[in-house]
Amino acid sequence: NAGVTQTPKFQVLKTGQSMTLQCAQDMNHNSMYWYRQDPGMGLRLIYYSASEGTTDKGEVPNGYNVSRLNKREFSLRLESAAPSQTSVYFCASSWAVVNYGYTFGSGTRLTVV
Amino acid sequence: QKEVEQNSGPLSVPEGAIASLNCTYSDRGSQSFFWYRQYSGKSPELIMSIYSNGDKEDGRFTAQLNKASQYVSLLIRDSQPSDSATYLCAPSNAGNNRKLIWGLGTSLAVNP
Numbered sequence: 001n002a003g004v005t006q007t008p009k010f011q012v013l014k015t016g017q018s019m020t021l022q023c024a025q026d027m028n029h030n031s032m033y034w035y036r037q038d039p040g041m042g043l044r045l046i047y048y049s050a051s052e053g054t055t056d057k058g059e060v061p062n063g064y065n066v067s068r069l070n071k072r073e074f075s076l077r078l079e080s081a082a083p084s085q086t087s088v089y090f091c092a093s094s095w096a097v098v099n100y101g102y103t104f105g106s107g108t109r110l111t112v113v
Numbered sequence: 114q115k116e117v118e119q120n121s122g123p124l125s126v127p128e129g130a131i132a133s134l135n136c137t138y139s140d141r142g143s144q145s146f147f148w149y150r151q152y153s154g155k156s157p158e159l160i161m162s163i164y165s166n167g168d169k170e171d172g173r174f175t176a177q178l179n180k181a182s183q184y185v186s187l188l189i190r191d192s193q194p195s196d197s198a199t200y201l202c203a204p205s206n207a208g209n210n211r212k213l214i215w216g217l218g219t220s221l222a223v224n225p
Binding site for chain 2: 041048050097099101106
């Protein structure tokens with residue numbers, strides 16, 4: 001039972017480059033989320049998908065796009081990376097947040113130079 | 114006022130002692146409350162959930178909820194060095210029950 005799988009685990013980008021962070025869950029969860037975590041800032045929601053076919057902005061969506069490819073997969077794209085996007089990115093999923101909370105992936109450490 | 118407030122710590126306790134972690138929240142409509150543990154360099158891991166006023170015990174962990182005071186706490190009995198981590202408090206969002214609201218976490222150090 002893999003849970004939530006994120007790839008890659010580490011990435012270094014140059015300013016202006018693009019990349020896609022991948023996330024897949026095998027728990028049949030309806031909702032999926034992308035967070036970033038920075039020292040002193042805590043977990044901040046970038047985008048989420050309440051169910052297959054829907055996506056919504058979170059607190060810090062600027063500079064990011066998402067795709068809910070199917071029920072299992074939710075990707076995060078940086079079109080033109082900036083140093084301010086250096087962070088640790090976590091994907092999470094949930095069947096019903098109110099009852100069960102989230103399950104997190106292992107994270108992607110992204111550095112933009 | 115922050116939506117979820119936690120003492121940043123570090124909270125330092127000796128091995129075998131009780132560690133008490135506190136959290137206050139501003140959203141009166143929050144229905145569910147979660148405690149996550151995050152080891153340095155790792156992802157958050159759910160350790161406790163609580164939905165009703167009172168206490169909920171699971172092994173060495175006890176979660177306490179007082180909705181009238183908008184207060185939730187986590188007690189760790191017989192603290193072990195392996196409990197050293199950051200503990201995140203996360204109430205559910207009353208306006209959108211598909212989201213959690215996150216505190217910044219309390220850093221706990223258990224000293225052998």
